[in-house]
Amino acid sequence: MYPIQVIAEVPERTAQAAELAAGLQPLTADAPFALVWGEQHLELRKLDEPKLGPVFVDFVEGAVAHRRKFGGGRGQSIAKAVGLKAGANPTVVDATAGLGRDAFVLASLGCQVTMLERHPVVAALLADGLHRAQQDSEIGSWMRERMFLRPGSALENLRQLGFTPDVVYLDPMFPHRQKSALVKKEMRVFQSLVGADLDADALLPAALAVAGKRVVVKRPDYAGYLNEMKPGMSIETKSNRFDVYVISR
Numbered sequence: 001m002y003p004i005q006v007i008a009e010v011p012e013r014t015a016q017a018a019e020l021a022a023g024l025q026p027l028t029a030d031a032p033f034a035l036v037w038g039e040q041h042l043e044l045r046k047l048d049e050p051k052l053g054p055v056f057v058d059f060v061e062g063a064v065a066h067r068r069k070f071g072g073g074r075g076q077s078i079a080k081a082v083g084l085k086a087g088a089n090p091t092v093v094d095a096t097a098g099l100g101r102d103a104f105v106l107a108s109l110g111c112q113v114t115m116l117e118r119h120p121v122v123a124a125l126l127a128d129g130l131h132r133a134q135q136d137s138e139i140g141s142w143m144r145e146r147m148f149l150r151p152g153s154a155l156e157n158l159r160q161l162g163f164t165p166d167v168v169y170l171d172p173m174f175p176h177r178q179k180s181a182l183v184k185k186e187m188r189v190f191q192s193l194v195g196a197d198l199d200a201d202a203l204l205p206a207a208l209a210v211a212g213k214r215v216v217v218k219r220p221d222y223a224g225y226l227n228e229m230k231p232g233m234s235i236e237t238k239s240n241r242f243d244v245y246v247i248s249r
Ligand SMILES: C[S@@+](CC[C@H](N)C(=O)[O-])C[C@H]1O[C@@H](n2cnc3c(N)ncnc32)[C@H](O)[C@@H]1O
Pocket: 095, 096, 097, 098, 099, 100, 101, 102, 103, 116, 117, 118, 119, 122, 152, 153, 154, 155, 171, 172, 173, 174, 194, 197, 200, 203
């Protein structure tokens, strides 16, 4: 059961809200979370902590858009981790898509990225953000060609991809070490909805079985290796680590 209610704030969104609610059954009327369809977008609110603010996906003007314009381009650690080089744009399956930020960075650098997301609320937020970005006059054309979403469990979806991705990228939720007040407001709402991905270890063998060239796992710098498997190399950033498993078949 998802402790969430679906609300249409404007009449034009009533049908979409009803469709979404039907897919999320059963709902609880007094749920602490609400998915709210407003005029512009779909957003997640934590009703018992309104100060935390809403969570929604914005590839056009949000923080990821800023990073696309002013970030480190192909010199970024995530780009090096997936093997992006001049003339090499690997195809990527992001098997733990979340709010699609990492996937968007890779797509904006030229990768074709298929996102898998099992949490239906997160998948709904992602689908809305993707839809709006695909209509945008600046980024819409390449978004339509490079970013795709398949809702559902990665363990099943990875087996049924129908193609061999160069890279499978994993970033499962890890319990946060920082004091909760220090965690960004948006992340607190997201984390309290999704919780820790306690079954994450199983993703690594599943990813290694389908990736053509490498599997990349993003971890906080204080976390151990996923599935306790030592990677071939690690790329460290200020607070994260990209563990890279190169495939040799
Ligand atoms: C830490 S978030 C990913 C954040 C993402 N890298 C970003 O940049 O926005 C982890 C996400 O993976 C999803 N997830 C975890 N295990 C999964 C699985 N087996 N299949 C599909 N999605 C999964 C969770 O629901 C959660 O939304």
